[in-house]
Amino acid sequence: MAAAAALGGxxxxxxQDSVFGIRGLGFLxxxxxxxxxxxxxxxxxxxxxxxxxxxxxSLWHGTAGWAVGAGSFHSFDSGSGSTxxxxxxxxxxxxxxxxxxxxxxxxxISDYLDRNWSVIQAEIDTLRGAQVAAxxxxxxxxxxxxxxxxxxxxxxxxxxxxxxxxxxxSTETTVNRTFPGDSVYLPFTQQQVTAYRGVGISFxxxxxxxxxxxxxxxxxxxxxxxxxxxDSVLHVGMPVETNGGLSWTPMTGLLLAGTAGYSTWxxxxxxxxxxxxxxxxxxxxxxxxAEATFLRFAGKPLALRxxxxxxxxxxxxxxxxxxxxxxxxxxxxGLGFETAGGRxxxxxxxxxxxxxxGALRESFTTVYVGLTIRP
Amino acid sequence: MSAWRSAAVAVAALVAVAGCREQLATPGxxxxxxxxxxxxxxxxxxxxxxxxDTSVRGYVLVREASYLLASTLDSLQSVVLLRFNKLDTAWYxxxxxxxxxxxxxxxxxxxxxxxxxxxxxxxxxxxxxxxxLDTASTYASIRPYFADSQLVDTIAVSDTIxxxxxxxxxxxxxLVIPAADSGYVSLGIAIAAAxxxxxxxxxxxxxxxxxxLTFFVEAQPPLDTLRHSFPLSPYVGFFVMSPPPAQPPPGLxxxxxxxxxxxxxxxxxxxxxxxxxxxxxxxxxLNTTGPVGGFAGDSFYVIAQPVVRDFGVKSVLWPDxxxxxxxxxxQGQGGVVAVDIAPVLRFWGTTVGDSTPRLxxxxxxxxxxxxxxxxxxxxxxxxxxxxxxxxxxxxxxxGVP
Numbered sequence: 001m002a003a004a005a006a007l008g009g010x011x012x013x014x015x016q017d018s019v020f021g022i023r024g025l026g027f028l029x030x031x032x033x034x035x036x037x038x039x040x041x042x043x044x045x046x047x048x049x050x051x052x053x054x055x056x057x058s059l060w061h062g063t064a065g066w067a068v069g070a071g072s073f074h075s076f077d078s079g080s081g082s083t084x085x086x087x088x089x090x091x092x093x094x095x096x097x098x099x100x101x102x103x104x105x106x107x108x109i110s111d112y113l114d115r116n117w118s119v120i121q122a123e124i125d126t127l128r129g130a131q132v133a134a135x136x137x138x139x140x141x142x143x144x145x146x147x148x149x150x151x152x153x154x155x156x157x158x159x160x161x162x163x164x165x166x167x168x169x170s171t172e173t174t175v176n177r178t179f180p181g182d183s184v185y186l187p188f189t190q191q192q193v194t195a196y197r198g199v200g201i202s203f204x205x206x207x208x209x210x211x212x213x214x215x216x217x218x219x220x221x222x223x224x225x226x227x228x229x230x231d232s233v234l235h236v237g238m239p240v241e242t243n244g245g246l247s248w249t250p251m252t253g254l255l256l257a258g259t260a261g262y263s264t265w266x267x268x269x270x271x272x273x274x275x276x277x278x279x280x281x282x283x284x285x286x287x288x289x290a291e292a293t294f295l296r297f298a299g300k301p302l303a304l305r306x307x308x309x310x311x312x313x314x315x316x317x318x319x320x321x322x323x324x325x326x327x328x329x330x331x332x333x334g335l336g337f338e339t340a341g342g343r344x345x346x347x348x349x350x351x352x353x354x355x356x357x358g359a360l361r362e363s364f365t366t367v368y369v370g371l372t373i374r375p
Numbered sequence: 376m377s378a379w380r381s382a383a384v385a386v387a388a389l390v391a392v393a394g395c396r397e398q399l400a401t402p403g404x405x406x407x408x409x410x411x412x413x414x415x416x417x418x419x420x421x422x423x424x425x426x427x428d429t430s431v432r433g434y435v436l437v438r439e440a441s442y443l444l445a446s447t448l449d450s451l452q453s454v455v456l457l458r459f460n461k462l463d464t465a466w467y468x469x470x471x472x473x474x475x476x477x478x479x480x481x482x483x484x485x486x487x488x489x490x491x492x493x494x495x496x497x498x499x500x501x502x503x504x505x506x507x508l509d510t511a512s513t514y515a516s517i518r519p520y521f522a523d524s525q526l527v528d529t530i531a532v533s534d535t536i537x538x539x540x541x542x543x544x545x546x547x548x549x550l551v552i553p554a555a556d557s558g559y560v561s562l563g564i565a566i567a568a569a570x571x572x573x574x575x576x577x578x579x580x581x582x583x584x585x586x587x588l589t590f591f592v593e594a595q596p597p598l599d600t601l602r603h604s605f606p607l608s609p610y611v612g613f614f615v616m617s618p619p620p621a622q623p624p625p626g627l628x629x630x631x632x633x634x635x636x637x638x639x640x641x642x643x644x645x646x647x648x649x650x651x652x653x654x655x656x657x658x659x660x661l662n663t664t665g666p667v668g669g670f671a672g673d674s675f676y677v678i679a680q681p682v683v684r685d686f687g688v689k690s691v692l693w694p695d696x697x698x699x700x701x702x703x704x705x706q707g708q709g710g711v712v713a714v715d716i717a718p719v720l721r722f723w724g725t726t727v728g729d730s731t732p733r734l735x736x737x738x739x740x741x742x743x744x745x746x747x748x749x750x751x752x753x754x755x756x757x758x759x760x761x762x763x764x765x766x767x768x769x770x771x772x773x774g775v776p
Contacts, residue, residue, distance in 0.1 A: 019408055025776055078408075119409050125416055127656075127766055138410040173773050177414045177655070185655045185766070186717050188414070192773040227776035234775045275774055276411055318407055360407065 024315025031110030034370025038334025038349030039289025040307025054150035054161030055204035142171035167198035237267035265314030278316030285311035435743030473594035478549030506556025631739030632748035669747025
């Protein structure tokens with residue numbers, strides 16, 4: 001009994017970072033600082049605030065703390081209609097301090113997988129011989145965070161870094177069935193909390209092969225992610241994440257940077273398939289950016305930034321064979337300036353782009369605001 | 376602007392970005408962007424849920440009812456008995472004392488609660504009863520006073536008079552009160568009509584208007600030019616019935632009537648029904664033994680409330696009215712009466728409700744204000760006994776991760 005049928009109106013998604021966060025393990029976050037975001041992520045291997053490369057901590061010469069807030073505006077088009085979503089999050093917070101002339105240690109907490117999503121489905125049930133309108137709201141709140149404790153060690157012509165990562169977090173998934181317009185049927189709510197645990201280790205290096213040129217590489221090895229609900233436990237293979245990049249200062253006041261990354265997310269496929277979800281794939285990411293510091297603001301240098309980025313999301317949107325994966329493009333820009341007598345830096349980044357998988361398309365605008373304090 | 380003030384502005388900007396929050400709703404597409412789980416409902420009838428039941432009469436007594444009943448029905452004959460407060464022997468105009476002398480007139484006032492307007496030519500027959508009316512009187516013991524020799528007046532009730540109207544009639548020039556009656560006057564009210572019927576008037580209980588008897592008198596000489604009225608309310612008002620009230624027959628669930636009856640229903644339920652909020656609808660199906668009684672066109676509610684302490688007929692009910700089932704039944708209604716009691720099952724699934732017995736009290740509402748009575752088959756009737764139809768959500772599979 002109770003054969004459910006979707007109403008003419010399509011299901012709706014509620015506030016979230018991306019409607020695609022419902023797929024696989026969630027939506028892959030970007031743990032970059034605001035200034036790196038403004039440069040398309042091209043700077044992330046050379047940016048002490050971003051948590052990609054532990055060797056980049058060496059760029060701090062004293063104690064520093066930083067935080068990033070991001071507000072996102074999304075417009076999702078399913079092919080049959082579109083609407084706008086908004087979300088706010090704090091994707092990155094960290095601090096670092098120098099221990100002697102060679103060693104810098106730091107800790108960061110950043111978003112790793114975003115699992116915030118909500119879907120509203122209207123249905124008609126046949127109950128006791130009569131048709132009854134029903135509405136289901138399924139909502140997931142939470143995700144997986146990455147806590148990194150890292151150290152960078154300066155050598156004569158290079159910097160080496162190592163970081164220990166702990167993946168932690170939980171999602172609270174709730175399904176709520178209501179019967180609008182029929183007070184005889186009571187609402188139904190059921191909830192499940194899934195907790196996540198995992199560890200990883202990352203290595204990074206920075207070298208200066210020539211004057212004004214920095215080359216960098218990092219690799220992150222992850223253990224399995226343990227996802228545990230009261231009923232079951234799933235161990236998901238996590239990727240090896242490799243990144244390489246170059247930055248070049250061709251002239252004073254101009255910085256060019258680029259980074260490319262590759263992550264073996266196909267390692268999660270078996271576990272996801274066992275859980276009834278679609279397969280995952282290995283993914284690439286590329287970011288390019290430039291920073292010009294020719295202008296001054298309140299007597300201080302004003303950095304203007306621009307960039308472009310492209311990346312793939314690992315989790316299948318459509319499980320059909322040959323279905324396109326989810327790719328993402330964005331152009332970026334922003335600025336940064338010092339304040340508080342040089343003890344603080346404010347960075348603003350703008351990330352405008354779109355992501356698409358077949359006919360499903362989501363455009364987005366994200367505003368990053370970063371604050372760095374060097375007491 | 377100081378350096379640190381600039382930093383504060385920057386922090387404020389960060390907070391402002393963070394302060395914008397959440398806009399709902401965009402079209403999605405299933406199954407691609409929908410959760411894997413589905414809310415699935417199932418429906419089942421528990422035929423053996425009722426494991427013990429009983430009915431008891433006496434929750435609202437005749438003297439506590441909000442109405443006084445006179446009836447000539449075959450199934451129930453009834454007369455109203457009223458003993459009014461003592462008539463004073465004097466009143467005190469200014470500094471004088473005026474002794475009650477000649478009675479000028481006596482007026483009886485009644486407030487109609489309910490009548491069957493399909494039965495015409497209704498007459499109220501007012502009889503004089505012994506002033507010190509025995510409150511333990513029965514229909515049989517009081518019937519001899521309803522003789523022609525005791526008839527005070529006959530009031531013709533217009534066919535247009537209906538429930539909520541008042542009747543005020545001069546029933547006599549005087550009602551002589553024997554010394555032995557110590558100033559008390561008692562009256563009895565019976566009815567007659569073109570057909571067999573019932574008639575109720577307000578008793579003064581539960582906010583209703585009670586009957587009144589007003590004596591209009593003159594003072595004794597030398598103040599015999601003075602006039603005065605003495606409105607008397609009932610010292611006691613009740614009614615007696617034939618057949619006299621009795622406990623409901625065993626094996627049936629009886630609700631309402633007067634004295635009012637309630638039924639206790641002891642349920643045995645699978646844990647899945649009460650241990651979660653999965654039940655979205657639970658309907659108690661009660662099979663009537665015959666048409667629901669009462670005035671033509673009348674109706675009342677059947678309420679199912681959970682018992683929190685089982686003291687038999689004096690069991691304590693959970694006071695929250697939202698934790699109950701409620702359905703309206705009408706006079707003459709037969710067949711199955713369905714009471715939705717899902718809130719009660721939800722209550723039994725809570726921490727508070729978990730320790731309470733799976734016991735339901737069925738009662739009529741408003742109790743003591745309606746003459747209607749409903750009878751349902753108990754569990755002894757087998758397939759005709761109470762059944763519980765439950766619609767519930769099957770365990771939802773969220774999946775991991």
